[in-house]
Amino acid sequence: xxxxxxxxxxxxxxxxxxxxxxxxxxxxxxxxxxxxxxxxxxxxxxxxxxxxxxxxxxxxxxxxxxxxxxxxxxxxxxxxxxxxxxxxxxxxxxxxxxxxxxxxxxxxxxxxxxxxxxxxxxxxxxxxxxxxxxxxxxxxxxxxxxxxxxxxxxxxxxxxxxxxxxxxxxxxxxxxxxxxxxxxxxxxxxxxxxxxxxxxxxxxxxxxxxxxxxxxxxxxxxxxxxxxxxxxxxxxxxxxxxxxxxxxxxxxxxxxxxxxxxxxxxxxxxxxxxxxxxxxxxxxxxxxxxxxxxxxxxxxxxxxxxxxxxxxxxxxxxxxxxxxxxxxxxxxxxxxxxxxxxxxxxxxxxxxxxxxxxxxxxxxxxxxxxxxxxxxxxxx
Amino acid sequence: xxxxxxxxxxxxxxxxxxxxxxxxxxxxxxxxxxxxxxxxxxxxxxxxxxxxxxxxxxxxxxxxxxxxxxxxxxxxxxxxxx
Numbered sequence: 001x002x003x004x005x006x007x008x009x010x011x012x013x014x015x016x017x018x019x020x021x022x023x024x025x026x027x028x029x030x031x032x033x034x035x036x037x038x039x040x041x042x043x044x045x046x047x048x049x050x051x052x053x054x055x056x057x058x059x060x061x062x063x064x065x066x067x068x069x070x071x072x073x074x075x076x077x078x079x080x081x082x083x084x085x086x087x088x089x090x091x092x093x094x095x096x097x098x099x100x101x102x103x104x105x106x107x108x109x110x111x112x113x114x115x116x117x118x119x120x121x122x123x124x125x126x127x128x129x130x131x132x133x134x135x136x137x138x139x140x141x142x143x144x145x146x147x148x149x150x151x152x153x154x155x156x157x158x159x160x161x162x163x164x165x166x167x168x169x170x171x172x173x174x175x176x177x178x179x180x181x182x183x184x185x186x187x188x189x190x191x192x193x194x195x196x197x198x199x200x201x202x203x204x205x206x207x208x209x210x211x212x213x214x215x216x217x218x219x220x221x222x223x224x225x226x227x228x229x230x231x232x233x234x235x236x237x238x239x240x241x242x243x244x245x246x247x248x249x250x251x252x253x254x255x256x257x258x259x260x261x262x263x264x265x266x267x268x269x270x271x272x273x274x275x276x277x278x279x280x281x282x283x284x285x286x287x288x289x290x291x292x293x294x295x296x297x298x299x300x301x302x303x304x305x306x307x308x309x310x311x312x313x314x315x316x317x318x319x320x321x322x323x324x325x326x327x328x329x330x331x332x333x334x335x336x337x338x339x340x341x342x343x344x345x346x347x348x349x350x351x352x353x354x355x356x357x358x359x360x361x362x363x364x365x366x367x368x369x370x371x372x373x374x375x376x377x378x379x380x
Numbered sequence: 381x382x383x384x385x386x387x388x389x390x391x392x393x394x395x396x397x398x399x400x401x402x403x404x405x406x407x408x409x410x411x412x413x414x415x416x417x418x419x420x421x422x423x424x425x426x427x428x429x430x431x432x433x434x435x436x437x438x439x440x441x442x443x444x445x446x447x448x449x450x451x452x453x454x455x456x457x458x459x460x461x462x
Contacts, residue, residue: 054384187442218445249441253452285440287449289456312437314449316456326386331396343434346383347457355386360396 027137027172030144040157040167047161053324054353055293057266060231062165126184132177133188136204139175146177150208154237154274154301162233162295163270166202170235173204178213178244189218203234209244211277216247232291233268242277242304247285254290261320261349264292271298275307275333283310284327292321297355299328302336302364309338317350326356331364427454 049060126133132143140147157167178184209215219236232254238246248271257264267290273282284298300309311327329338338358346352385402407429415425431438431450438446 054386216442218442249445251441251445251449251452253456256456283440285437287434287437287441287445287452289452310440312440314434314437314453316453318456341436343437344383345430345433345453345457351383353384353386354402355388357388357390358398359388359390360393360398362392364393364396 027140029137029140032148033140036151036157037168037170040164041169043158044161044164044168047164049161053295054351054355055295055322055324057293057322060266126186129182129185130179131182131184132175134175136170136173136175136206139206143175143177146208147175147206150206150237150239152237154239154272155235155270160270162268163235166204166233166235166270170202170204173206173234175205176207176215176217178209178215180210181212182210183213184215187216187218201230201232201234203232205234205236207236207238207246207248209238209240209246209280211241212243213241214245217249219248219250219252231266231268234270236269236271236298238273238282240273240275240277240280240282240307243279244277245281245283246273247283248273248298250284250286250288252286252288252290252294255292256290256321257292257319259319261292264321265290266293266295267291268293268295271296272301272328273299273309274301275304275309275336277307278304278333279306280304281308281310283308283312285312286314286325288313288315288323288325291323294321294323294325296325297327299330300338301330301332302338303332304336305333306335306337307333308336311338311340311342313342315342315344315352315354317344317346317348317352319348319350321348322351324351324353324355326354328357329359331358331360334364336364426457430457 132139132146134142136147152167155163157164176188205219207215207217236248238248240246252267254265254267255263271284273284275282282300284300286296286298288294288296294315298311300311302309309329311329313325313327315323315325317323323344326342327340329340331338340356340358342354342356344352344354383404387400387402389398389400391398407426411429412422412425415428416422420428430453434449434453438449441449
């Protein structure tokens, strides 16, 4: 092999094949972010897939995943009426009309369809309060200093196999910043959908709550019925400063596969928040009913003194679904407190595990209430 | 079928208080029987019992999500009993 063809071969088989430059160029990303992706990718290549979760699935061919897919038409919308009729039909089928959501619930929706945010509503009224709520790629363009400061500050690219993969190839997601002392007047909501066949979705969500602020964030997921396995490896990072409060709620009902366990979404998600300042509070609430496999541990690092972490979870599995889910509460600050309430409901041939860690460091003294409950549905 | 818990507790501080409890149970036959007697189908009864069991968590959800979650739960469990 000549030197040239070897070079081309190397390139084709390594980073380029994964489309970093493609994603980066397409999104017009700054050089430092491309470097960040490449650093994550190089680290990911040295890692092995975790085998400790109590779930079983065929080997994933990571080369076979389409790492970036966008709706064919790039549309700039002035109003919701201009929304692609097909996308609108999808919303209607799911019983979620954006207008209704907008008018009735007063929820700003950042609809993520196939990785690119199509429409963000309520931005202006939020902007008046100094709240930034936008797609991740927009935030990279408009607020690079915030992204640079907080990206990877809670979940570093070295954290775990799927977080590293996400860091390398994440397509889009949401960014939210609540300035000092602001109480976000509405619930912020993102709808995630997985629309095109064989598309791995690598969403990245970053929420920063500055001193004394409050925000309630909703994440709801639905996906159309589909035959093949779809990998979803998202990362959610929450950074809470002194006296800040963040409430993060998820209802997840992705396609769980059929009665014989065929198809369904692989949901390998890393979610973590840090109470960086004193008296901060982070609360996770999740209702997990979908996905063929759920691998998810929303965690809180209680670094500030008197900080509070909460985890409320319902995980439902039926047929051949598998779930290995729980939380980690890392107590570092003084008088930190955490509550864990985890409920599992399982039917059919499903597997359902709770896996959690409560770590209390020597310098912290605190009260922790930890409660885990399991529940089984009997098959007659 | 597995239903497992893996609770790891690492307490490196004497002044800390940590409580933990775990229970595993079935939907009570007598609870279902009670509902059946009053004209509530087994499927509906399971929905009621499970929703009651999850109330503690659902109460933490914003209103519109809580309603959606209850419906979801019932749909997810269809066909798991009977």
